[in-house]
Amino acid sequence: MNTLDRFYINGKVVVITGGAGLLGKRHAEAAADGNGIVILLDISEKVIERAIEEIKARCNAGSRIEGYVVDITKREQIEHIKDRLIQKYGHIDVLINNAANNPKVEGSSLNMKNIQFENFPVSLWEDDIKVGLTGAFLCSQVFGEVMSEQKRGVILNISSDLGIIAPDQRIYRKEGLEEKEQTVKPVTYSVVKHGLIGLTKYLATYWAEKGVRVNALCPAGVYNGQHEEFLSKLVNLIPMGRMADIEEYKSTILYLISDASSYMTGSVVIVDGGRTCW
Numbered sequence: 001m002n003t004l005d006r007f008y009i010n011g012k013v014v015v016i017t018g019g020a021g022l023l024g025k026r027h028a029e030a031a032a033d034g035n036g037i038v039i040l041l042d043i044s045e046k047v048i049e050r051a052i053e054e055i056k057a058r059c060n061a062g063s064r065i066e067g068y069v070v071d072i073t074k075r076e077q078i079e080h081i082k083d084r085l086i087q088k089y090g091h092i093d094v095l096i097n098n099a100a101n102n103p104k105v106e107g108s109s110l111n112m113k114n115i116q117f118e119n120f121p122v123s124l125w126e127d128d129i130k131v132g133l134t135g136a137f138l139c140s141q142v143f144g145e146v147m148s149e150q151k152r153g154v155i156l157n158i159s160s161d162l163g164i165i166a167p168d169q170r171i172y173r174k175e176g177l178e179e180k181e182q183t184v185k186p187v188t189y190s191v192v193k194h195g196l197i198g199l200t201k202y203l204a205t206y207w208a209e210k211g212v213r214v215n216a217l218c219p220a221g222v223y224n225g226q227h228e229e230f231l232s233k234l235v236n237l238i239p240m241g242r243m244a245d246i247e248e249y250k251s252t253i254l255y256l257i258s259d260a261s262s263y264m265t266g267s268v269v270i271v272d273g274g275r276t277c278w
């Protein structure tokens with residue numbers, strides 16, 4: 001087989017959680033470019049509709065993209081969509097566990113202001129864990145079982161460079177603010193992203209003989225309107241001296257969900273401009 005042909009996922013059903021979000025849409029484009037059937041799961045009908053329009057405009061005419069409102073913290077909703085997909089296509093081939101709560105602490109939004117580790121609310125802890133870890137666990141249970149019965153499938157967990165290293169809290173600090181007013185990267189982000197790597201290794205070995213491959217991708221931050229002060233501090237921590245462009249993970253995504261990576265399981269793939277080397 002030609003090497004490039006191994007990147008095609010012709011007719012494979014690719015489920016992407018949080019598929020209407022910033023990076024989810026780019027993962028969807030990668031899967032559509034590989035000729036897969038793309039299934040976006042997200043929590044709002046409107047956002048899904050807009051995402052499908054945007055993805056279709058950027059991909060080949062004839063790309064197959066659908067979306068469903070599914071709260072991945074609710075097992076019955078995941079099962080319902082699994083049944084619909086099996087009825088329609090007869091198989092589910094790829095799951096990208098991508099959804100997460102992403103409280104923005106590096107932009108102009110100050111929604112995490114005044115929340116330090118010491119006063120981090122249990123309700124926020126539970127909510128972040130519920131989406132980022134429990135959601136990935138439930139989707140892996142429901143869709144992964146289908147794959148193990150098919151004796152074929154791929155699960156890709158989207159972790160982060162912060163699944164490998166601790167956040168450097170100095171880059172989130174703002175001049176002139178008192179200590180208790182400073183913004184910190186939430187503890188849940190580290191716990192969720194490290195946890196996904198644990199889930200990856202567990203499932204990779206658990207399902208290895210069933211033909212289900214499970215890997216993790218650790219992307220670093222993408223440019224998305226962050227303010228200058230933050231950017232200059234962050235790029236200092238990155239050997240390549242810049243954040244990622246939003247397009248730069250697509251080829252790794254297609255590689256990891258296609259037969260191009262057929263001998264990879266349990267791997268943690270870091271794409272971070274070198275940040276975790278320092």
Ligand SMILES: NC(=O)c1ccc[n+]([C@@H]2O[C@H](COP(=O)([O-])OP(=O)(O)OC[C@H]3O[C@@H](n4cnc5c(N)ncnc54)[C@H](O)[C@@H]3O)[C@@H](O)[C@H]2O)c1
Nearest residue numbers: 018020021022023042071072098099100160219220221222
């Ligand atoms: N953006 C970055 O720079 C970056 C860097 C490293 C890792 N990541 C990781 O990549 C993934 C995607 O990030 P993003 O920037 O696109 O985030 P995003 O916030 O734009 O997208 C997340 C999506 O998940 C959806 N979602 C939230 N709760 C859900 C639920 N209960 N059920 C279904 N969907 C739900 C949201 O509606 C949203 O569309 C996240 O796991 C994030 O941690 C992002």
